[in-house]
Amino acid sequence: MSYLTALLASGHLKAAFSCGNEMLDNYLHKQAGQDMKRKLSACFVLTDDYREIKGYYTLSSASIQRGQLPESLIKKLPLGYNDLPVTLLGRLAVDIRFKGHGIGRLLLIDALKRSYETSVASVASMAIVVDPVDDAAKSFYSKYGFISLPGSGKMFIAMATVVQLF
Numbered sequence: 001m002s003y004l005t006a007l008l009a010s011g012h013l014k015a016a017f018s019c020g021n022e023m024l025d026n027y028l029h030k031q032a033g034q035d036m037k038r039k040l041s042a043c044f045v046l047t048d049d050y051r052e053i054k055g056y057y058t059l060s061s062a063s064i065q066r067g068q069l070p071e072s073l074i075k076k077l078p079l080g081y082n083d084l085p086v087t088l089l090g091r092l093a094v095d096i097r098f099k100g101h102g103i104g105r106l107l108l109i110d111a112l113k114r115s116y117e118t119s120v121a122s123v124a125s126m127a128i129v130v131d132p133v134d135d136a137a138k139s140f141y142s143k144y145g146f147i148s149l150p151g152s153g154k155m156f157i158a159m160a161t162v163v164q165l166f
């Protein structure tokens with residue numbers, strides 16, 4: 001089976017998507033399209049027939065404060081950069097019918113690759129930040145090298161680490 005990721009469009013069957021987390025389901029059903037129109041986030045969906053959504057993720061530009069990063073990373077940054085450019089992987093979810101088949105991994109790799117390519121080609125970004133919804137999500141991201149940002153529920157992976165994956 002080959003899968004495609006594409007920007008959410010009107011032909012996709014949003015209402016049929018259910019990942020078991022009401023907030024993430026509602027976001028896709030009701031808000032993702034509006035957010036795209038307002039340029040608040042870009043929503044990418046994974047399909048195998050152009051219509052049925054097996055999973056989705058969102059990306060947007062964001063910044064984090066220097067003090068939020070671990071000391072080991074701060075040491076490597078020049079002084080004067082207090083707000084650092086990052087990419088926010090705001091949401092990522094897989095439909096319950098397709099969990100456990102590697103789709104979460106495919107979505108995450110697609111999001112990392114897209115973010116990395118954008119950071120090289122057009123808009124600089126030093127890390128990808130996620131805001132895990134619960135401990136299960138934290139454990140999923142940890143598996144792929146995301147590290148907790150001290151003092152917040154967020155996690156990040158440096159772009160310098162992502163580049164080693166591709």
Ligand SMILES: CC(C)(COP(=O)(O)OP(=O)(O)OC[C@H]1O[C@@H](n2cnc3c(N)ncnc32)[C@H](O)[C@@H]1OP(=O)(O)O)[C@@H](O)C(=O)NCCC(=O)NCCS
Nearest residue numbers: 019092093094099100101102103104105133136137139140
């Ligand atoms: C978390 C989620 C995206 C995983 O999707 P999935 O398609 O079932 O995951 P995959 O089949 O691609 O699994 C890839 C790997 O991650 C592991 N994994 C999956 N869920 C995990 C979890 N909750 N904790 C730790 N590892 C997990 C799998 O065991 C697998 O490891 P392996 O390659 O060594 O076998 C999915 O369960 C989901 O949509 N959850 C609800 C929404 C959510 O929590 N989103 C993330 C934060 S916003």
